[in-house]
Amino acid sequence: MAELDLLRFIAALAVLAFHYLIAFASVWGERPAELFPAVAPVAGLGILGVELFFVISGFVILMSAWGRGLGAFARSRVVRLYPAYWLSLAAVAAVYGLTGAKALDPKLSAGEYLVNASMFQRLFRVLDASGVYWSLWAELRFYLIMAVLVIIGVTYRRVLVLAGTWLVCALGVELLRVTEVLQNEALSEIVMPRYAPYFVAGMSLYLIHRHGNALLPWLYVLGGYGMSVHSALERVHGRIEVAGFRSMPVGDVSVIVTVTLVFAVMALVALGVIRMRPSKILTALGATTYPLYLFHSVVAVVLIPVLIGGMPPWAVALTTTVAAVLLSYLVHALAERPIQQLLKPRKGSQTPPVPAVKVEKASVP
Numbered sequence: 001m002a003e004l005d006l007l008r009f010i011a012a013l014a015v016l017a018f019h020y021l022i023a024f025a026s027v028w029g030e031r032p033a034e035l036f037p038a039v040a041p042v043a044g045l046g047i048l049g050v051e052l053f054f055v056i057s058g059f060v061i062l063m064s065a066w067g068r069g070l071g072a073f074a075r076s077r078v079v080r081l082y083p084a085y086w087l088s089l090a091a092v093a094a095v096y097g098l099t100g101a102k103a104l105d106p107k108l109s110a111g112e113y114l115v116n117a118s119m120f121q122r123l124f125r126v127l128d129a130s131g132v133y134w135s136l137w138a139e140l141r142f143y144l145i146m147a148v149l150v151i152i153g154v155t156y157r158r159v160l161v162l163a164g165t166w167l168v169c170a171l172g173v174e175l176l177r178v179t180e181v182l183q184n185e186a187l188s189e190i191v192m193p194r195y196a197p198y199f200v201a202g203m204s205l206y207l208i209h210r211h212g213n214a215l216l217p218w219l220y221v222l223g224g225y226g227m228s229v230h231s232a233l234e235r236v237h238g239r240i241e242v243a244g245f246r247s248m249p250v251g252d253v254s255v256i257v258t259v260t261l262v263f264a265v266m267a268l269v270a271l272g273v274i275r276m277r278p279s280k281i282l283t284a285l286g287a288t289t290y291p292l293y294l295f296h297s298v299v300a301v302v303l304i305p306v307l308i309g310g311m312p313p314w315a316v317a318l319t320t321t322v323a324a325v326l327l328s329y330l331v332h333a334l335a336e337r338p339i340q341q342l343l344k345p346r347k348g349s350q351t352p353p354v355p356a357v358k359v360e361k362a363s364v365p
Helices: 002-023 040-065 070-098 110-116 131-152 156-178 185-191 196-211 215-243 252-271 280-307 313-343
Strands: none
Touching: 002 040, 002 252, 002 280, 002 313, 040 070, 040 131, 040 196, 040 215, 040 252, 070 110, 070 131, 070 280, 070 313, 131 156, 131 280, 156 185, 156 196, 156 215, 196 215, 196 252, 215 252, 280 313
16 A cells, blocks of 8 residues: 555654754754754654554554464564664664674663564563664564464454453553552553554454445544543653753644644545555555664664754755665665565465365255
8 A cells, every 4th residue: 555655654753853853952052943943843843743644554464464364463563663673773783793883872782782683672671772663662562462363363353352351451541640549650551551553443444444334443433532532642741851942842632633633644545535556666665664663763773963063954954864864774675674685485385375275055945
């Protein structure tokens, strides 16, 4: 779906804009929001680019899991996630181990970098080597939930049961947390009350896309939307509390509008209203998205301190962005894609599909 390739790339650019123009004070040496005051209120909304990723992921992962066995599903996720991730982890380790870069340095030991290679570092209470890795932990937990569904068997009704149960549990855990009745970190890690609404909404929209309009999936989308607005506002408020409004000049109304736009666009995609013809450009943008998400921080750490002395801030930000996009495409074309091809099973090693047996209806005498 070409439109999803474009949306994924837009989400990655939104995250990049948030980091380059709002969050990376240690990289610039001063508050980026004061360097780019005209666009800071919009760039700050880029923090919600990850939430768009989550809705798309709910849609796409259910689509990719439908009709697959556990082995094929797990293999597809490993081949998709790990090659670019390992390359970005190596880049992070090289930058902080071989250069004098200090900004955003996680200050990890060699052993902690090795734990990061598993992508399960948060399970072992080890810091992320890069700040963007936090979202991958949420994705991995979603994949584990989907793996259970794949084992049981993916059907329309089972997806509805899973989505509804997950949404209710997320609402319950969030209410317990907000009212301070129960603070259970392990339960929150499993249920993911802040991110579950996005995944459930994406799954429900895929059901609508695949099977047509129905009341229950739309109710899940609306429920996910309401919970997502709360989650997004809480996340932005948390950022403002840490950095201050001058560094994160984002208002509540703009957050609500952004979340509404995310859900509206995805709904139009699900309904087929937004449909784009596949093209080499959109395919390339889609392929560049994941490396761009992983590598843009490293590129900023290397380039911005070098360029800031001789170029205006806008030129520095633009040059760094172009460099990040080009590097990400090269990483995909020259490294990620060849590694993925090596990791994919050979056709001859795959178990041939069982031929379908045609069942004739018994004739009634």
